[in-house]
Amino acid sequence: MTTITIDQLLSGVGTEVGVSPWRTVTQTMIDQFADATDDHQFIHCDPERAASETPFGGTIAHGFLTLSLLSAMTYDVIPRIEGGDMGINHGFENLKFVTPVKTGSRIRTRFFLADVKVRPSGWIQISHDVTIEIENSKKPALTARWLTLTFVAPTADAEQA
Numbered sequence: 467m468t469t470i471t472i473d474q475l476l477s478g479v480g481t482e483v484g485v486s487p488w489r490t491v492t493q494t495m496i497d498q499f500a501d502a503t504d505d506h507q508f509i510h511c512d513p514e515r516a517a518s519e520t521p522f523g524g525t526i527a528h529g530f531l532t533l534s535l536l537s538a539m540t541y542d543v544i545p546r547i548e549g550g551d552m553g554i555n556h557g558f559e560n561l562k563f564v565t566p567v568k569t570g571s572r573i574r575t576r577f578f579l580a581d582v583k584v585r586p587s588g589w590i591q592i593s594h595d596v597t598i599e600i601e602n603s604k605k606p607a608l609t610a611r612w613l614t615l616t617f618v619a620p621t622a623d624a625e626q627a
Contacts, residue, residue, distance in 0.1 A: 467541065467545065467546050468545040468546070469545060469546045469548050470545045470546070470547060470548065471548050472547060472548070472584060472590065472618065475545075475547060475579075475582055475590075475592070476582050476584070478579045479579050479580070479581060479582055480578075480579065480580075481578070481579055482576065482577065482579075483543060483544060483545075483577040483578065483579050483594070484543040484544075484576075484577055485543065485574055485575070485576045485577070486539035486540075486542045486543050486574045486575045486577075487542055487574060488572040488573070488574045488601060489535065489538070489539065489572065489573055490570065490571070490572050491527045491531070491532070491535075491567050491569065491570070491571055491572075491573060492569065492570070493513065493525060493569050493570075495527070495531065496510050496511065496525060496527050496528065496531060496569060497511060499527075499528055499530075499531040499534075503528070503530070505528060509522070509525060509526055510525055510526065510527070510528055511525065512525070513525050513569070522566055522568055523568070524568060524569055525568075525569045526566040526567060526568055526569065527567040527568075527569065527571075529566075529608070532563075532567050532573065532598060532607050532608060533561070533598075533608060533610075535573070535575075535598070536575060536596060536598070536612065537555075539574065539575040540575075540577070543575070543577050544577060544594075547590065547616050547618060548618075549618040549619060550590070550616040550617060550618045551617075552616065552617045553614055553616045553617075554614065555613075555614060555615075556591060556613035556614055556615045557613045558610045558611065558612055558613065559593075559610070559611040559613065560609070560610060560611050561608065561609075561610040562608060562609050562610065563607070564605050564606050564607060564608055564609060565600060565603060565605040565606060565607055566607075567600060567607045571600050571601065571603075572600070572601040573598050573599065573600055573601070574598070574599050574601075575596055575597065575598050575599070576596070576597045576599060577594050577595075577596055578594060578595040578596075579592070579593075579594060580593040580594060580595045580611060581593040586620070587620075588617050588618050588619055588620045589615050589616070589617055590615065590616045590617075590618060591613060591614070591615055592613070592614050592615075592616060593611055593612070593613050594611070594612045594614070595609075595610075595611050595612075596608075596609070596610055596611075596612050597609050
């Protein structure tokens with residue numbers, strides 16, 4: 467994993483950070499997500515019924531499963547901030563589920579660095595415009611502005627400034 471300075475992070479605002487590798491969404495993943503969230507709707511968990519009763523031709527991933535895979539996909543793309551060992555989700559703006567992810571599809575995320583706010587407390591708010599793409603689909607699975615916080619302990623020099 468690459469490490470960058472806060473100045474390097476700031477200079478990247480408005481640019482594409484990168485694209486994650488493709489990741490296959492399996493029925494096992496969908497079933498485990500259904501068990502974890504108690505959402506066993508047939509469109510996710512019953513391949514035969516989903517094939518015959520939906521326009522999707524089979525089961526689809528939960529929208530929130532697709533969204534939750536963002537966390538895993540960041541590790542392949544987003545550089546770590548020097549001194550920032552802890553990051554947390556802060557929320558989403560303009561989240562849209564555009565196209566369902568069919569079971570067996572491959573997805574990846576495209577990350578654009580939209581904004582960075584460095585706070586005197588040591589917290590850095592980072593906004594990425596993210597698009598989860600579906601292989602061989604013209605439309606994405608989802609688009610959103612993802613807000614995260616990273617904590618970088620202020621140095622003695624910064625505290626005196």
